[in-house]
């Protein structure tokens with residue numbers, strides 16, 4: 174039976190998850206704070222961890238780093254509210270498998286857990302194969318090759334931004350250049366790396382991805398280069414590293430800036446000499462591996478701060494690609510949305526046909542902080558919740574379906590610099606932008622309505638949209654709250 178550790182300070186959520194996951198044949202352990210969670214991690218040895226993003230004694234980033242430091246291969250699912258989505262998507266770069274947003278839906282949780290467990294099983298399977306020697310030292314079996322390249326179909330869209338991205342991939346793909354990929358979290362850096370590999374002569378050779386996220390110094394070294402039996406305490410068997418697994422093909426190092434400095438030194442040697450030794454080994458192993466790396470932060474800035482070796486940066490920077498954020502790929506937003514809808518329909522055996530006009534408008538205005546990953550998750554949940562033919566706005570997270578309004582409240586909360594009207598009132602020429610200045614007459618009534626709207630929204634957010642709690646805090650009955658919410662289209 175597979176084991177799941179749930180870390181959450183909300184006892185109700187823990188209780189519900191324990192009941193639901195046990196019913197679905199998982200063994201469950203619960204911790205109500207981060208420190209207990211870390212103790213249970215050692216004692217319970219879970220196959221997967223689900224942890225709340227905000228714990229009493231620790232934040233999501235800290236607990237994730239601590240888990241990954243000790244057990245880098247245990248998939249971690251972050252539980253978060255949508256109001257924290259911007260922070261949560263950034264925490265993904267520390268090596269979380271995925272995030273799930275509240276309110277939690279059983280089917281969605283089960284799907285995500287299954288996927289996460291399958292992904293580590295196949296990873297461990299290919300590692301096991303290389304350890305047992307089936308792959309024959311330097312050679313990598315076809316089975317391993319198949320497993321190490323994800324069988325995911327990607328699309329790239331047809332808008333101007335996407336075409337430019339594809340053009341760069343097509344240009345650099347067939348060369349042997351090292352490529353540096355920049356982009357926000359979830360924007361598809363790994364898919365770009367895979368596409369580069371597929372456009373190269375190495376396409377039939379392995380594509381091996383390694384997340385350098387929050388990996389410790391000792392582990393990073395042996396993950397990259399492998400180790401010999403007895404090389405250090407805990408090295409009970411020989412291990413083949415990612416570089417050897419990728420021999421002949423492409424290695425993709427995600428979040429490369431997070432590699433410990435000592436490992437960067439080893440990496441530089443390998444990149445320069447095209448040969449490596451396993452840790453604790455003496456044999457020089459020749460390497461023919463193309464290196465593609467990705468980073469959230471600009472590497473030359475990281476090198477200025479002394480976090481990343483400058484010589485290594487220059488080695489990697491033979492060609493660099495910026496993956497645009499989803500919000501800048503407007504022409505393709507609905508193309509991606511339809512792709513994720515088809516993907517989810519196939520996964521769930523559903524036949525949802527498309528999106529209501531409101532949803533399309535919401536998708537086009539929302540900022541997509543978590544990019545394609547966020548969109549995939551939003552559509553997955555909305556499809557699960559849809560019984561009819563079209564996804565309606567009510568199945569979207571509040572923050573997305575009310576994005577324009579939330580922006581409006583943000584704007585009235587934050588005084589903005591008044592535009593210099595004279596600058597816009599001249600006849601527009603090429604150098605003066607055409608800006609329509611909408612002037613609204615101030616009125617006491619509208620101010621009161623705005624204040625009321627703002628307060629209801631704030632309280633709803635504070636209590637995670639629990640309407641009974643919100644009504645109590647606002648000192649009104651539930652019915653009045655419902656009527657107000659209806660009036661404000663909340």
Ligand SMILES: Nc1ncnc2c1ncn2[C@@H]1O[C@H](COP(=O)(O)OP(=O)(O)OP(=O)(O)O)[C@@H](O)[C@H]1O
Pocket residue numbers: 265266326327328329356357358359360361362363364365427467469512545546549
């Ligand atoms: N080109 C694409 N077509 C369809 N789906 C995509 C594409 N690129 C990414 N995705 C979806 O978005 C998810 C995240 O993509 P990916 O892991 O490539 O992003 P990333 O930029 O490497 O993220 P991170 O910075 O967190 O490592 C993927 O699991 C996939 O579901």
